Amino acid sequence: xxxxxxLVVGGGTAGLxxxxxxxxxxxxxxxxxxxxxEVHYYQPIWTLVGGGVFGREVSxxxxxxxxxxxxxxxxxxxxxxxxxxxQVKLAGGDTVSYDYLIVAAGIQIDWNxxxxxxxxxxxxxxxxVSNYSYETVESTWTAIQAMxxxxxxxxxxxxxxxxxxxxxxxxxxxxxxxxxxxVLNNINVIYAKAGMGIFSVKKYADSLNKAADRYGIDRQWNxxxxxxxxxxxxxxxxxxxxxxxxTMSYGxxxxxxxxxxxxxxxxxxxxxxGGWVDVNKHTTQHTKYSNVFGLGDCSNLPTSKTGAAIRxxxxxxxxxxxxxxxxxxxxxxxxxxxSCPLVTGYGKLILAEFDxxxxxxxxxxxxxxxxxxxxxxxxxxxxxxxxxHGMLKGREF
Numbered sequence: 001x002x003x004x005x006x007l008v009v010g011g012g013t014a015g016l017x018x019x020x021x022x023x024x025x026x027x028x029x030x031x032x033x034x035x036x037x038e039v040h041y042y043q044p045i046w047t048l049v050g051g052g053v054f055g056r057e058v059s060x061x062x063x064x065x066x067x068x069x070x071x072x073x074x075x076x077x078x079x080x081x082x083x084x085x086x087q088v089k090l091a092g093g094d095t096v097s098y099d100y101l102i103v104a105a106g107i108q109i110d111w112n113x114x115x116x117x118x119x120x121x122x123x124x125x126x127x128x129v130s131n132y133s134y135e136t137v138e139s140t141w142t143a144i145q146a147m148x149x150x151x152x153x154x155x156x157x158x159x160x161x162x163x164x165x166x167x168x169x170x171x172x173x174x175x176x177x178x179x180x181x182x183v184l185n186n187i188n189v190i191y192a193k194a195g196m197g198i199f200s201v202k203k204y205a206d207s208l209n210k211a212a213d214r215y216g217i218d219r220q221w222n223x224x225x226x227x228x229x230x231x232x233x234x235x236x237x238x239x240x241x242x243x244x245x246x247t248m249s250y251g252x253x254x255x256x257x258x259x260x261x262x263x264x265x266x267x268x269x270x271x272x273x274g275g276w277v278d279v280n281k282h283t284t285q286h287t288k289y290s291n292v293f294g295l296g297d298c299s300n301l302p303t304s305k306t307g308a309a310i311r312x313x314x315x316x317x318x319x320x321x322x323x324x325x326x327x328x329x330x331x332x333x334x335x336x337x338x339s340c341p342l343v344t345g346y347g348k349l350i351l352a353e354f355d356x357x358x359x360x361x362x363x364x365x366x367x368x369x370x371x372x373x374x375x376x377x378x379x380x381x382x383x384x385x386x387x388x389h390g391m392l393k394g395r396e397f
Contacts, residue, residue, distance in 0.1 A: 029100075033071050035075065041060055044306075047163075049141070066393075083288075102292075102294070150188070156193040156194060157224065159260060167256040190218045269289075270292065278300055
């Protein structure tokens with residue numbers, strides 16, 4: 001059994017950012033990272049890949065190139081947690097013990113929860129596409145180009161999802177493409193969300209509704225995708241308030257799949273009743289185990305699950321872990337900041353930034369509720385560079 005001073009579960013955005021920041025400290029602790037993947041993806045760019053702006057290869061790097069110098073890389077999956085004994089059991093059979101545990105394991109995509117989805121998504125001729133995996137993202141652009149008439153449906157599930165604006169962004173990009181190519185009048189664009197309203201912050205919601213009106217998008221609320229019939233190109237939806245079902249035909253069906261906390265977290269003592277890592281929303285410290293911290297998509301922090309949120313959560317977590325190691329009071333406090341760069345068309349973007357109370361917390365000296373090319377350029381070109389060369393290297397912003 002190996003032992004590490006700080007054990008980080010997950011080598012994604014949150015795990016690498018926290019590990020790098022810890023190791024950048026003058027009195028850096030000893031750090032190990034549990035991560036089975038050989039490849040790391042910058043997933044926020046997949047919206048633009050699905051919209052035909054980039055090829056999917058721009059999102060891909062080798063994990064080894066971003067494991068921070070000085071960290072031990074444990075290439076395995078977590079099987080179970082034993083926080084009462086400060087131990088983690090690995091899928092390969094080994095056990096790892098720790099002084100401090102940071103859980104940053106991301107989110108699980110549950111393709112199999114919608115019958116007909118797993119076997120049809122991304123397959124030629126089905127019309128079923130999704131920007132939510134490297135394997136399927138290019139099928140979105142193929143389907144958008146081929147679509148000339150009929151129903152184009154874009155779904156948003158009832159579960160928490162990573163990048164809550166992504167289902168809407170690809171709806172706008174597709175509508176913009178069809179408008180520019182003279183076929184939008186022949187296409188009934190439907191945005192089907194298993195929730196209420198286009199966005200949680202009124203300032204941005206007003207602007208997003210104006211953009212949706214411009215494209216003639218039919219917004220349907222409290223409607224959840226329950227089944228896909230790819231042979232007949234039909235999607236079955238449930239109206240969540242009445243329980244009634246409705247079947248719609250489609251030419252393109254962009255599915256944002258249901259998501260949940262990883263199974264090895266759900267079944268652990270670290271989970272809350274919903275299966276997420278149960279942490280204090282300001283300190284990211286676990287509510288029961290003081291030497292355990294959690295952040296990013298697998299945590300129950302009540303904010304949008306975005307890389308921008310992690311950018312603010314990571315330094316708080318690092319400060320509090322370092323303080324905890326030194327037996328000091330926890331100095332870091334996270335206010336729920338998150339950001340959604342909401343693409344509303346080619347060359348157009350609304351940069352939403354807000355906190356736990358849905359108050360806008362904007363970074364630029366202009367109205368970010370307006371569609372701007374400058375913010376689109378930031379998403380397409382600036383943020384990926386900030387990610388690869390800044391965040392993952394432990395630079396704080």
